[in-house]
Amino acid sequence: MESTFSSPAEAALQREAGAAGLLTPLADLDRVYELERVVKFIRDLKCQRVALQFPDQLLGDAGVVAARLEEITESKVFILGDTAYGSCCVDVLGAEQAGAQALVHFGPACLSPPARPLPVAFVLGQRSVALELCAKAFEAQNPDPTVPVVLLSEPACAHALEALATLLRPRYLDLLVSSPALPLPAGSLSPEPEPLERFGRRFPLAPGRCLEEYGAFYVGASKASPDSDLDPDLNRLLLGWAPGKPFSSCCPDTGQTQDEGARAGRLRAHRRYLIERARDAQVVGLLAGTLGVAQHREALAHLRNLAQAAGKRSYVLAVGRPTPPKLANFPEVDVFVLLACPLGALAPWPSGSFFRPVLAPCELEAACNPAWPPPGLAPHLTHYADLLPGSPFHVPLPPPESELWDTPDVSLITGELRCPPAWKLSHEPGCSALTLRPQLELAESSPAASFLSSRTWQGLQPHLGQTPVKGAVSGRRGIAIAYEDEGSS
Numbered sequence: 001m002e003s004t005f006s007s008p009a010e011a012a013l014q015r016e017a018g019a020a021g022l023l024t025p026l027a028d029l030d031r032v033y034e035l036e037r038v039v040k041f042i043r044d045l046k047c048q049r050v051a052l053q054f055p056d057q058l059l060g061d062a063g064v065v066a067a068r069l070e071e072i073t074e075s076k077v078f079i080l081g082d083t084a085y086g087s088c089c090v091d092v093l094g095a096e097q098a099g100a101q102a103l104v105h106f107g108p109a110c111l112s113p114p115a116r117p118l119p120v121a122f123v124l125g126q127r128s129v130a131l132e133l134c135a136k137a138f139e140a141q142n143p144d145p146t147v148p149v150v151l152l153s154e155p156a157c158a159h160a161l162e163a164l165a166t167l168l169r170p171r172y173l174d175l176l177v178s179s180p181a182l183p184l185p186a187g188s189l190s191p192e193p194e195p196l197e198r199f200g201r202r203f204p205l206a207p208g209r210c211l212e213e214y215g216a217f218y219v220g221a222s223k224a225s226p227d228s229d230l231d232p233d234l235n236r237l238l239l240g241w242a243p244g245k246p247f248s249s250c251c252p253d254t255g256q257t258q259d260e261g262a263r264a265g266r267l268r269a270h271r272r273y274l275i276e277r278a279r280d281a282q283v284v285g286l287l288a289g290t291l292g293v294a295q296h297r298e299a300l301a302h303l304r305n306l307a308q309a310a311g312k313r314s315y316v317l318a319v320g321r322p323t324p325p326k327l328a329n330f331p332e333v334d335v336f337v338l339l340a341c342p343l344g345a346l347a348p349w350p351s352g353s354f355f356r357p358v359l360a361p362c363e364l365e366a367a368c369n370p371a372w373p374p375p376g377l378a379p380h381l382t383h384y385a386d387l388l389p390g391s392p393f394h395v396p397l398p399p400p401e402s403e404l405w406d407t408p409d410v411s412l413i414t415g416e417l418r419c420p421p422a423w424k425l426s427h428e429p430g431c432s433a434l435t436l437r438p439q440l441e442l443a444e445s446s447p448a449a450s451f452l453s454s455r456t457w458q459g460l461q462p463h464l465g466q467t468p469v470k471g472a473v474s475g476r477r478g479i480a481i482a483y484e485d486e487g488s489s
Contacts, residue, residue: 023060033065034123035072038104041121042073049076051100055087055107065106085290085321086344090114092292108155108233110341111181111200112383113294122182129160129219133255135167138217141248141257148174148213150203154220154233155180157252161219176214178203199237199382200342215246218260232346236382238264239271239346272375274335274359276412278367281312281334283451285327287358288318289340299339299384303364309397310368311421328355332451337364342382361387370404371395 024032042050050069054062062079070077080094088110095103095118102119109122142149149172151161158180165177178201195202196211203211218234234249238260241247247260278284284307290296300316307314315333319326327336336358338345345360361384366372372395379393386393398404409418478484 023058026064029061029064029068032126033061033106034126035065035068038069038121038123039072041104041119042069042075042102045102045119047075047101047119049078049098049100051078051080051091051095051098051103053080053087053091053095053103053105058107085292086110086341086347088343089290089292089341090118090120092116092118108343110343112341113183115292115294115296120183122180124155124158124180126159127154127156127220127252129157129164129252130255131160131164131167134164134219134250134252137250137255137257138164138168139171141217141246141250141259142172142215145171146174147215148176150176150178150211150214150216152178152201152216152218152237153252154218154231157219160252164219176203176205199240200233212242212245216241216248218247218249219252221249221251232343234260235267235346236342239267239380240382243268268375268380271360271363271380273413274357274363275366275375277357278335278337278359278364279409279418280411280413283333284312284314284364285330285333285336285356286314286316287322287327287336287338287340288316289322289338289344293341295385295388296339298388299361302384302388303337303339303361306364306368306397309421311419312368322354322358324353324355327358331355335359337361339384345384346382365395369395369397370402370407371398 030036050073052062052066052069066077066079069075078098078100080091080098088108089112090103090105090109092103092114093116096116100118102121104121104123106123107125109124111122114120138149151165153161161177161179165175169175181197181200181202195204197203198211205211216237218237220234221231238247241264243264247264248257249260250257286300286303286307288296288300304314304316315330317330317336322336322338327333333356335356336354337360338358339361340347360382362381365381365387366375366378372378381387381393385391388394389396405420410416411418476483476485478486
């Protein structure tokens with residue numbers, strides 16, 4: 001039987017495993033993977049063991065790159081296996097288990113700080129950019145040369161932004177060029193003034209200027225599909241950018257442009273819907289989507305406190321990379337919150353594939369914190385570290401006696417009035433986690449037990465003394481997905 005939550009039994013037997021072929025010509029290998037810079041990185045650190053991390057789409061070149069680096073540096077170079085979560089995060093745990101002294105990350109990266117100190121070099125790639133076509137597209141989208149605009153790009157096109165800005169600056173004076181927020185080399189001094197770091201990029205703003213004053217021109221698009229809904233890097237820019245400012249994207253190969261305003265509005269509307277689902281939820285599942293990004297433990301504790309303050313039960317689930325079959329095993333959970341890096345939290349999921357909605361941490365913060373600004377005024381924070389104390393975007397929870405907890409709230413989905421959080425009235429009988437039974441016995445109320453009691457089928461029932469005694473018979477043979485007495489479908 002094949003459905004959304006399972007696959008045919010024959011699929012596992014018919015699947016062929018093999019190494020992917022070489023993707024990049026040997027003559028272009030040094031340029032595409034910046035092997036000269038990687039060799040300098042390894043030699044400067046005098047590493048004896050170096051780990052290489054490739055995404056799935058670049059594994060075809062992994063063996064040749066590793067062999068060439070090992071031949072030039074005379075260091076032990078090995079390739080990390082499949083990561084437990086997203087390939088955009090640095091797999092520090094895998095590198096440490098292999099005894100690596102440094103790690104080289106190839107391909108798209110979220111540039112999140114790792115949980116443990118380890119020298120890391122990022123090779124984002126160098127996709128070709130048609131500068132003349134992109135410059136003409138920029139001029140068509142921005143006819144007013146006095147309007148401030150930021151040049152953005154996908155990581156593989158970042159190398160061409162300065163050259164594009166050189167073509168535009170004779171006419172556009174208020175032009176800002178972003179750059180990937182790569183870690184600074186050890187011992188180097190931070191530039192003065194220190195640039196703003198947001199969305200995994202650095203913005204060298206002039207004193208007195210803020211990012212909300214600028215429009216955006218994004219260079220980059222998926223080669224496989226022009227639909228930017230599948231690009232988590234572009235999605236986090238659209239969600240976090242100032243709503244009133246123009247945002248356009250440009251294909252680096254053809255110069256074709258697209259106004260992203262409508263797409264940004266659609267993404268924000270979907271996120272507001274998820275916030276309403278979180279407010280209606282009684283049971284929240286916190287998915288551990290990373291173990292290698294810094295402050296993930298503090299963020300998990302923060303989300304648990306949020307759920308408790310809002311009168312919701314929370315459960316921490318470590319299931320690896322979330323899939324519909326895994327999460328379907330927890331039907332009593334109303335919503336899931338994926339604690340992952342900015343790109344992992346916005347990863348494209350197939351429409352309607354999950355049994356329950358999967359939220360980002362920012363949506364749970366907006367749903368459970370009554371002090372959070374209303375929609376339209378609150379920034380959409382794509383990194384969970386921005387929600388923690390010490391961040392300029394952190395909004396502390398109001399005290400229990402605050403009137404914010406008693407503000408009337410009506411669900412925009414069900415139309416019902418939401419009750420105040422139960423923890424506010426914990427000093428009154430019958431309003432805490434302990435429920436008073438008619439026999440005056442105290443028992444802990446469990447959402448999972450309540451959900452089970454409401455189901456028509458609650459598992460195998462013994463019915464002692466109510467069924468006739470029968471002799472043992474031969475049972476079914478095979479596995480649950482395909483018994484021998486069942487016909488193949």
